[in-house]
Amino acid sequence: xxxxxxxxxxxxxxxxxxxxxxxxxxxxxxxxxxxxxxxxxxxxxxxxxxxxxxxxxxxxxxxxxxxxxxxxxxxxxxxxxxxxxxxxxxxxxxxxxxxxx
Amino acid sequence: xxxxxxxxxxxxxxxxxxxxxxxxxxxxxxxxxxxxxxxxxxxxxxxxxxxxxxxxxxxxxxxxxxxxxxxxxxxxxxxxxxxxxxxxxxxxxxxxxxxxxxxxxxxxxxxxxxxxxxxxxxxxxxxxxxxxxxxxxxxxxxxxxxxxxxxxxxxxxxxxxxxxxxxx
Numbered sequence: 001x002x003x004x005x006x007x008x009x010x011x012x013x014x015x016x017x018x019x020x021x022x023x024x025x026x027x028x029x030x031x032x033x034x035x036x037x038x039x040x041x042x043x044x045x046x047x048x049x050x051x052x053x054x055x056x057x058x059x060x061x062x063x064x065x066x067x068x069x070x071x072x073x074x075x076x077x078x079x080x081x082x083x084x085x086x087x088x089x090x091x092x093x094x095x096x097x098x099x100x101x
Numbered sequence: 102x103x104x105x106x107x108x109x110x111x112x113x114x115x116x117x118x119x120x121x122x123x124x125x126x127x128x129x130x131x132x133x134x135x136x137x138x139x140x141x142x143x144x145x146x147x148x149x150x151x152x153x154x155x156x157x158x159x160x161x162x163x164x165x166x167x168x169x170x171x172x173x174x175x176x177x178x179x180x181x182x183x184x185x186x187x188x189x190x191x192x193x194x195x196x197x198x199x200x201x202x203x204x205x206x207x208x209x210x211x212x213x214x215x216x217x218x219x220x221x222x223x224x225x226x227x228x229x230x231x232x233x234x235x236x237x238x239x240x241x242x243x244x245x246x247x248x249x250x251x252x253x254x255x256x257x258x259x260x261x262x263x264x265x266x267x268x269x
Binding site for chain 2: 001002003004005006007008009010012013014015016017018019020021023024025026027028029030032033034036037040043044047048049050051052053055057058060061063064065067068069070071072073074075076078079080081082083085091094
């Protein structure tokens, strides 16, 4: 039978793939995609615990708030990426080093 | 018995779809391909939500992630590349250190999650959750609900302000 552990393993795999995207990709939009993967894995955990352990809907409510924050994050993150593209003509994160001493 | 096997097949289908397309997001060279693989990841997670009996959340995932965030990310891809160079490459750097960290994180999480003795019991009922979630949002969670709406407003106004062309 499909239990709690199955969902936790799927979520752990999503989380580590997101970490991999955040660490290894050069493109800023791609890093944002990795952040979305991480948020999705956290959401999956919340919903799984809400079903298997808590037997109430509080975890799902938290997941809704996470989705709201993810939407806000995507909007602001892409705005930052666009203005970065306008200033340094690139979305390569290695080129965003004007603050480096 | 047959029913149980069917349920397992559907679960593994969604799980494999989610993880495989997430791997494409991480490892693919072409950015457009990454964005469309992310679409399938979101579909897979929505399917897992439906599997967990979270019907409202599955629909929300489809509407907000697929309809909103993914389109926003595609806009980001399109606006930050010249449209005539069709090879939207995204290189990786520090590939092997990042891979090592990711595998270590996965190993740690998997060990901890599988070893811990969660208080886990299957709930048999699969009621529709929409009405109950609405009631919770309007009663117990009314303050976080309002704060979240203010946060969204601030974030969207801020995003519009950041990308505005300054005419001096």
